[in-house]
Amino acid sequence: MKAMKPWQTMMLLLVLLGGGNTVAQTGGRLLLSGSTTMAPLMIEVAKRFQTLHPGIEIQVQLGGSGRGVSDARQGKADIGMVSRNLGEAERDLHAIPIARDGVAMIVHRDNPVRSLSDRQLLDLYTGRIANWRQLGGRDAPLHVLAATPEGGSSELISHYLQLPYEQIKAQRRIGPNAERIAAVAADPQAVIWVSLGEAERMAAAGVPIKLLAVGGVAASSRAVRNGDYPIARPLTLVTRGTPTGAARSFVEFCVSSQITEHILAFDFVPYLD
Structure with a gap:
């Protein structure tokens, strides 16, 4: 049964x-x-x-x-x-x-990086990684972006990383999901977290972004629903x-x-x- x-x-x-x-x-x-x-x-x-x-x-x-x-x-x-x-x-x-509720890490569609380990994600937001080459990408500077603290996605990322929000290092902090997605679509070196559901729909609609796998699990609504995706x-x-x-x-x-x-x-x- x-x-x-x-x-x-x-x-x-x-x-x-x-x-x-x-x-x-x-x-x-x-x-x-x-x-x-x-x-x-x-x-x-x-x-x-x-x-x-x-x-x-x-x-x-x-x-x-x-x-x-x-x-x-x-x-x-x-x-x-x-x-x-x-x-x-x-x-x-x-x-x-x-x-x-799921949160996805997104990059520009042309970025060759496809996934992040938990360690890489933590290093990224604690300033230990400064170049995409350190993540298997091109030799280009990382533009580390973060969501503003009031959203639920920031609470979830902070909890997942076991890192207080005020200790998260970023070059710029951006509010609504739509603005975060637009920032990455316009910047091939950028990375940020957003609502998984909205990122998935915008990527399917042709917006030039890509959802990164985290901890070896693809970022998808199906993975969230099944309980496989870790940032959920x-x-x-x-x-x-x-x-x-x-x-x-x-x-x-x-x-x-x-x-x-x-x-x-x-x-x-x-x-x-």
């Missing part, structure tokens, strides 16, 4: 079990709190959900994944938003993954008990294909194929 995916397991639990969320049982209000990475996505999902359930009011509050865990556990929020793997001490919570994390909803009432309806909505377009719009990778 084929193993069920995480979202399918949770759907089965929702059908079989009851109990749980006291705030949701009041009927028309839901509070979500936690991950700043997930919040913009969940605001749009909530808007779509409310068009189908106009009697339910949904509020989304930021505060980081840690707040999402603590608020859900203490009953301060109906649903917590967590953009990382749960720790062993957090296994008492029900976790419902709805998407994955789950985007998860957590509840203190098995959700009921409005919370249950919202969670069921979030693990359905009805939110796939929103997930893609925010450059995340759906769990659903």
Whole structure:
């Protein structure tokens, strides 16, 4: 028998079990709190959900994944938003993954370098590598670019490298994904990290960029979905008990294909194929 995916397991639990969320049982209000990475996505999902359930009011509050865990556990929020793997001490919570977030390293399409090891990536952003020849490329200076610190991709890269963001060395820092992609498309010596989903789509559309393999794994949405790609994390909803009432309806909505377009719009990778 084929193993069920995480979202399918949770759907089965929702059908079989009851109990749980006291705030949701009041009927028309839901509070979500936690991950700043997930919040913009969940605001749009909530808007779509409310068009189908106009009697339910949904509020989304930021505060980081840690707040999402603590608020859900203490009953301060109906649903917590967590953009990382749960720790062993957090296994008492029900976790419902709805998407994955991946970050890709990109270079110009004409750059002969095809992959980076973890060591090379760390050396690149700590200033130990200054020439593409050190990475198997041409004899040309590296133009090391970085994303600005407020984005979720910077948090993920920093965590992957085990390097505080303020210690990342770069010649220039750039904000939105689109601007980062444009910078690399215009500079054959540049390298930067961006949302994997957006980079994949822009490369397919003909923008002259290339996604580098990391740690021997090709950067692709499929690799993120399969759990093979290393610079990735789950985007998860957590509840203190098995959700009921409005919370249950919202969670069921979030693990359905009805939110796939929103997930893609925010450059995340759906769990659903």
